[in-house]
Amino acid sequence: MSNETASAKRHVHVACAIIERDGLVLSALRKASANLPLKWEFPGGKLEPGEELEECLRRELIEEMGVEIAVGRPLTPATHSYENLTVTLYPFVCSITAGEIVLYEHTAITWLPPATLHELDWAEADFPIIAEYQQSVLAQPAA
Ligand SMILES: Nc1nc2c([nH]c(=O)n2[C@H]2C[C@H](O)[C@@H](COP(=O)(O)OP(=O)(O)OP(=O)(O)O)O2)c(=O)[nH]1
Numbered sequence: 001m002s003n004e005t006a007s008a009k010r011h012v013h014v015a016c017a018i019i020e021r022d023g024l025v026l027s028a029l030r031k032a033s034a035n036l037p038l039k040w041e042f043p044g045g046k047l048e049p050g051e052e053l054e055e056c057l058r059r060e061l062i063e064e065m066g067v068e069i070a071v072g073r074p075l076t077p078a079t080h081s082y083e084n085l086t087v088t089l090y091p092f093v094c095s096i097t098a099g100e101i102v103l104y105e106h107t108a109i110t111w112l113p114p115a116t117l118h119e120l121d122w123a124e125a126d127f128p129i130i131a132e133y134q135q136s137v138l139a140q141p142a143a
Helices: 053-065 114-119 124-138
Strands: 010-021 024-029 044-046 068-074 078-081 085-098 108-112
Touching (some): 010 053, 010 068, 010 124, 044 053, 053 068
Parallel strands (some): 010 085
Antiparallel strands (some): 010 024, 010 044, 024 108, 068 085
16 A cells, blocks of 8 residues: 555644734744745644643743743644645644744744734644634734
8 A cells, every 4th residue: 555545644733832922923934944835833843742732832932932931721723634744733822931032943933913914824724723813812802
């Protein structure tokens, strides 16, 4: 049997951080040389064996951006099948508690108001997460 059958497709579990600061949200641009090149994503990465999602996210943010985060409310996990890979994303709303961002993995970052997040060229797995996040934030009464 070929290795390219649907059943052979790798499935990865990825925690990702919707980082809020002063009413804006951080998005990060993947490298041109990466899988899903030059797509926007939320920082984070693959869950390691035995690791909790929140622990994974705190580790990834130190590794990718050199910052410590507080992990807040979870959003609904989203599963998407790319051509060669199935990804389940576990999103959490987060904030930076220590450190200044240094880009160890990404090409760029940007801070946007929630309402305009969808205008970037996102990795497809993020579409439902962005929609849910926008709905949750924009539904809140003004302070
Ligand atoms: N961190 C993150 N990954 C995402 C998002 N959306 C999305 O489809 N992904 C995909 C891209 C990758 O295939 C996978 C995350 O894996 P990763 O960040 O640990 O690994 P990578 O592909 O950048 O690099 P590698 O370690 O596999 O070489 O999930 C997102 O919003 N954030």
